[in-house]
Amino acid sequence: MASPIIATAGLAAIGTLLRSSARLAREQWLSPEKLAARRRTRLRQMLARAAGTAYYEAAFRAAGLHDPGAIELHELERLPFLDRHTIAQHGLDAFLTAGRDGLVNVFTSGSTGMPGRFVRSRIEEADYSARWWRVYAAYGCSVRDAQINVATVGKPDRAGPISMLRKIGVLPRVERLASDAPLEQVLERVRELHPPILTGYAGAIEALADHVLATEARIQPPRAVFCTAMEVTDRCLELAEKAFQAPAVDVYVTNEFGVIAWSCPTRRELLHVNDDSFVVEVVGTDGRLVPPGTLGELVVTSLGLTSMPLIRYRMGDMAARVPERCECGRGLGLLTRVHGRTAHAIRRPSGALITTPVITSLIGRAQAYEWVYQFQVREEPGRRLRFLVDARRPPSELQRRELTRTIESALGQDFQIAVEIVAEIQAAPSGKLQFLVPLAG
Numbered sequence: 555m556a557s558p559i560i561a562t563a564g565l566a567a568i569g570t571l572l573r574s575s576a577r578l579a580r581e582q583w584l585s586p587e588k589l590a591a592r593r594r595t596r597l598r599q600m601l602a603r604a605a606g607t608a609y610y611e612a613a614f615r616a617a618g619l620h621d622p623g624a625i626e627l628h629e630l631e632r633l634p635f636l637d638r639h640t641i642a643q644h645g646l647d648a649f650l651t652a653g654r655d656g657l658v659n660v661f662t663s664g665s666t667g668m669p670g671r672f673v674r675s676r677i678e679e680a681d682y683s684a685r686w687w688r689v690y691a692a693y694g695c696s697v698r699d700a701q702i703n704v705a706t707v708g709k710p711d712r713a714g715p716i717s718m719l720r721k722i723g724v725l726p727r728v729e730r731l732a733s734d735a736p737l738e739q740v741l742e743r744v745r746e747l748h749p750p751i752l753t754g755y756a757g758a759i760e761a762l763a764d765h766v767l768a769t770e771a772r773i774q775p776p777r778a779v780f781c782t783a784m785e786v787t788d789r790c791l792e793l794a795e796k797a798f799q800a801p802a803v804d805v806y807v808t809n810e811f812g813v814i815a816w817s818c819p820t821r822r823e824l825l826h827v828n829d830d831s832f833v834v835e836v837v838g839t840d841g842r843l844v845p846p847g848t849l850g851e852l853v854v855t856s857l858g859l860t861s862m863p864l865i866r867y868r869m870g871d872m873a874a875r876v877p878e879r880c881e882c883g884r885g886l887g888l889l890t891r892v893h894g895r896t897a898h899a900i901r902r903p904s905g906a907l908i909t910t911p912v913i914t915s916l917i918g919r920a921q922a923y924e925w926v927y928q929f930q931v932r933e934e935p936g937r938r939l940r941f942l943v944d945a946r947r948p949p950s951e952l953q954r955r956e957l958t959r960t961i962e963s964a965l966g967q968d969f970q971i972a973v974e975i976v977a978e979i980q981a982a983p984s985g986k987l988q989f990l991v992p993l994a995g
């Protein structure tokens with residue numbers, strides 16, 4: 555039997571969830587100025603709490619921030635960056651504002667570096683769910699809708715109130731299917747359940763969409779398809795829309811922060827940043843803020859996490875701020891789609907980055923998607939790039955030459971190019987596919 559304390563905590567979390575959802579539903583329509591004012595208030599409150607931890611107390615002192623409760627947004631830049639290494643180095647306890655009792659453990663995969671461990675309260679977890687609701691609602695979906703999630707199975711259930719409501723049957727369960735399960739099996743479940751919400755790793759959704767188109771399977775369209783957890787390519791969104799006859803939504807979500815940004819329903823090529831929940835900075839390789847419109851690394855500060863504050867956390871992902879007010883009417887800022895991880899980009903001798911969208915646009919330009927199923931670009935010593943292609947069918951000599959020629963015209967002055975057809979491209983242990991593999995070090 556659940557203890558009364560846990561039950562009370564659960565009820566408090568449900569209350570928070572409902573309040574957060576109502577607040578998030580309203581706040582997205584506030585003007586950018588009003589949102590900035592709320593961001594400032596929330597930042598001050600969060601920093602005042604963070605000042606009670608060993609790590610941040612020292613960091614604030616070193617940065618000369620004597621009164622973090624009176625900080626202005628632009629002063630945030632004075633604080634150091636945070637990453638998993640720094641957390642591991644100082645130990646989790648140096649970041650906690652209170653004891654660990656009642657906190658939920660969150661682990662992040664090590665597919666892109668070292669694995670991370672974070673903690674948060676059930677109330678904070680409720681806020682994560684509320685931000686997902688915001689995305690669902692923007693596409694006419696609700697938490698009461700059945701849902702299929704094609705991702706990693708066997709992860710422990712989330713500890714938040716939504717999970718609890720799902721467990722006791724108040725809300726429908728999320729049907730989780732493994733991203734490496736046979737496509738026919740996944741398709742069969744989608745047919746049986748015809749869920750209004752289809753969500754999953756971008757790679758898994760793309761493979762499923764591809765299978766639907768190849769087999770001309772007939773399915774009842776979901777209301778929307780939500781693609782997450784890795785670089786969401788144009789190709790993935792295009793295929794998903796075609797196969798499922800529904801809008802495909804790019805959701806930038808991480809285990810550390812939950813949903814950070816998501817496709818605007820009106821301007822789907824751009825993402826709305828959850829500006830009321832985060833301060834999202836874009837920095838250059840020198841660590842300084844870059845002007846709007848410039849591609850840089852995302853650095854995120856959560857305004858809502860106070861159990862274990864995460865301030866200026868380096869995401870390793872690249873995107874640019876878009877300095878426009880969105881025509882949909884939301885006051886939330888705009889971001890380009892995320893261009894993959896800085897650690898996965900390949901550098902030209904000039905320092906310019908080759909990112910996944912560069913490669914996908916070349917494949918599109920060569921009209922090679924009709925035979926290219928999956929790809930991976932590996933940098934090798936001596937300025938060589940190997941384009942591994944898992945082909946859906948063997949290309950003609952002409953098609954293969956056309957792809958090689960298109961790639962060479964864009965990258966040939968910097969690299970020697972080899973296009974190789976392979977039987978399979980191995981996914982990382984996390985089930986995700988890494989498109990670009992730069993030379994180590």
Ligand SMILES: [Zn+2]
Pocket residue numbers: 818819820821826880881882883884
């Ligand atoms: Zn918009």
